[in-house]
Amino acid sequence: MSACKIRRDEWIGFLGGELDAEREEALRVHLETCRPCRDEVARLRALSAEADALAKETQEAMDSVDWAALPARIAARLPVRTRPGLRPATGWRAALNGPRLRPVLAGLLAGIVLGGAAVFFALRRPSVRALAEPYFASGEFLDRVELEMARRQTLDYLDRSRYLILDVLDEPSGSEAAAAGPLASQEARDLMTRKKYLDPQLDKFRMAKAKDLCDQIELLVFELTQLSPEVGAAEVERIRILVRDRQILMKIRLVKKELERSEV
């Protein structure tokens, strides 16, 4: 065997009839002259005979089976399929669906429903009381709202006052227009009205600095409302000097900043 160059797998193919006719003939010729290869083929044939014996035994075993009845026997073991293509529940899912656990599951479900309902009504009670009272808010909250309103109204008052004062100051000195034009006079009266409503709030929330300034502005505005063409430019000039001396515009700016910072 070792002397010739025929590979062992070729003999396997030779015995299996897997070679082409030319090669098969060449090997047949070789066999006649090569004893080791003849021995090898004999061994492989013996091996093949054992495999054939196994196949034969398989066939005999097969003949002993009642094939006609087997499909029905297997079909009888098939599980009931609830939905096509899906395997039936097994393991814990099957246990949960089992008849023994059904009362337990029903009790559990009823408990969940009743517990849920109890929690729902318990939590719902405050909202029923709230419906009886159209609005409810704490005193603290209302105080904060009032303070915020006072703050905003004061800011608005200071803004408007500032514009009015600037209007008076910006008019050319000695002009007739500066002497209490109708617009300035109307704005001044409006400011006085606002101040009347603002006072209680400033007192309530102890906004002393803002109150003091607003009082000074009120006095100034009052004087503006008293201006008339007959009074003349000298009176207007006196008011201008008063604004400058008391630094009212600067005070307005400072108080405004302070109020803006203390936003609620």
Added chain:
Amino acid sequence: MERRDGQAAGVEREVSVLMALVKEGDRDAFQDITRCYQRKVFALAYAFFRDREEALDIVQETFLRLYEKAALYREGEDFQGWLFRIARNLCIDSYRRGRQRRAGYLEDVRVDALPAEAAGGADAERRSDLRALFRAVLDRLAERQRTVFVMKHCNDMPYQEIARTLGIAVGTVKSLHFKAVRNLRKQLGPHLGTTS
């Protein structure tokens, strides 16, 4: 050959229809499929175990598994290959489970304990010993080698069909077959006899 291909295509079409019915839970279709393939599955399982009852168990489990997994079968897929894969996996699982049990039996059959051909003895007795030895050695082959050898010799399957069933190349199948034969030949060498 063409006629055989045509028949195979016809069977495949028929199987596709039957499998569609099995997916819907049709038990008659299931029995038809079982009738068609039960022998082939038995041959495969018997070659694995050489035990009629064990092979029958595998046949039953294979078709029950087919019914469970019917939804996974895609139309047009090689049905026999798919079915044989199920059967083969069941064989392997069962074989592994029973390995301990079989281990004792296999150890009883020792190659060196058997009388070699040269030692003479009654011919029938020697042949019987060789048969037992052959099966013991076959059992000891690597799993894929044994499967290919069994499919080729007991199921009479051509290389192409084995390759399709196992999902490997034809060349690999040939190589595995050659290795199986070589290993059997090597183990049984002194007992196979010669022409001298």
